[in-house]
Amino acid sequence: MRIELVKRKEHSSLMTLLSPLVAVGLTLVAAAILFTISGKDPLLGLYKFFIEPLTDTWSLQEIIVKATPLVLIACGLSVCYLSNNWNIGAEGQFVFGALCGSFLPVIFPEFANGATLPMMLLFGAAGGAAWAMIPALLKTRFNTNEILTSLMLVYVAGLLLDYLVRGPWRDPGGYNFPESRIFSDAATLPVIGDGRMSISAPIAVIVVIVLAVVLAKTLKGFEIRVMGESPRAGSFAGFSAKRLTIFAFALSGALAGVAGTMEVSGSLNQLLPSISPGYGFTAIIVAFLGRLNPVGILIAGFVLALSYIGGEAVQASMGVSDKIASVIQGLLLFFVLACDTFILYKLRFVKKRKAVAIGEASHV
């Protein structure tokens, strides 16, 4: 007997809405089993993991702090992915943007006035976009595979940062330790609330709203979606695939660059050899969990951030291993993708091997 995945002819819109909830439910059950196996109280574990972080203003702010760069980067990536441009290098654009954004406070620390922050953000956006331009131009000029080039540039950006903080940009008063000088107050994002949340959070929300409107209501949004689904049809409508590739990479690079600058300015206050725990890669997951929809991305970013903060909470207060926390995080993604699969496909049990109409069966 074989098991086949068969494409459904129609997708239930009810299940499309319910599937994330089913996935969360399954994750809760699996997490409870994991807690029990590792000898911890499963109810207390679930409470600490999924509920307690939402009840305390500090941890709520921390979730938002963690979610902000993810949402910003994922928003840009969604434009790339919708238009069939596979930008995997947001991590590099994040880092290079942060480098450019930090240029002012590191090299000209005396330049500290009202213009400092806006200029930093501008530099950050320009830097991220410039870094993303490399794979975009390589793709449009030489038809190179942007997945490879954008990914490889991540490591180039990382090493460049590493070189700068160990060499020319090293804090002169820092005993040779690899870190830049601390930014002045004028180069630090204003904090809102009593924790670490800065104005980067509302900026991310504004980006989500603007992008949602652009994608749903404007010609540009239509162009992005058409070129993703059918480049041929798009070209008949007069859309240029090359121009759109440049646009999508520039936009996602700029958003990643701004996210990097805001992370450095608002959270770290200095450049360090590593400034990102993989935000650019995690954002890819966020983009797809949010179904490449800005509002979905906002929710997905929040849920993923919650799983980080909650995972840390069960470690700190219950002594659960960080591996268990990562497994629960992984399970959440697994169940979301699995549930989504069943929206698009149904299972079919095949007794004997029969001829299957071409195009009907599809293996995943």
Added chain:
Amino acid sequence: MKSILKSAVAALALAAAGSAAQAADLKACFVYVGPVGDFGWSYQHDQGRLAVEKHFGDRVETAYLESVPEGPDAERAIERFAREGCGLIFTTSFGYMNPTIKVAKKFPDVKFEHATGYKTADNVATYNSKFHEGRYIIGQIAGKQSKSGVAGYIASFPIPEVVSGINAFMLGAQSVNPDFKLKVVWVNSWFDPGKEADAAKALIDQGADIITQHTDSTAPLQVAQERGVHGFGQASDMINFAKDAQLTAIIDDWAPYYIERVQAVLDGKWHSESTWQGISHGHVVMAPYTNLPDDVVAMAKETEAKISGGWEPFTGPITKQDGTEAAADGVRLEDGAILGMNWYVKGVDDKLPQ
């Protein structure tokens, strides 16, 4: 339905509060950069934590967070502990320095201890060990045992602590073999078994028959074991991973320090200080000497006793790589020069990443 949910949440909250109610006199919390199962740096810190639990019993409660990346996540992890009632928080990696100082400002009543950094505050002490003392001893052993006269050094980040370790190793090796060569590979990570193993293989292929590392995993030693060359354990006794390859190991023993500092908090006598001790205080311990001839063991033990008696491996004559003099004959480098070291001694076959 809503009320059932509410009461369930309330019950859970009560259960959570209940577990916190059996409070000990002090909660000591630890933030680790690697997994406790790295069998190196973080493992040894966790052994120190377990020693605290054993020594104080119910009086002291402990908690830890492992694999906390240096960067934006560190501040949150430290603040979480400060909020959850930890009275003493050990942050055990260099990259936690500024986050520790930031959180310490917000929580003046909580005491912080940062490992390997240089910034202190009224409620932030720093601590580190003179690992370079052990490095000098293993350098001497390498000088005696290497047939090719070439050792390979797997290094993490070019910060002073690592650079001074490379130099101490080289000085030890040169003290028995003036022509000794040392090749260095930077892996830019504290814990990356794959990269560390690749570096070890590359170094062996370049003629090194002694491997040593300033990274946290057992991988380089395991490669040495497979390839039939020798090496040294780092941070922890790794003999179980390399029975024939390990000659000795530099063990970081944090237990005496952790117990001392917890006791100080309990007695109300904790002050912010900078602690930097080595073999003489038992903060650096040499693992049993194995797979070595008797005369080499005797030499190593003699050096160990000399260092324990107060001798500093960074005593002149020391020549820098560029040929200038770092310390004249018989002159001992000052602590500050060792803690801020950014130059190689003569003979290191590498250019220091600057």
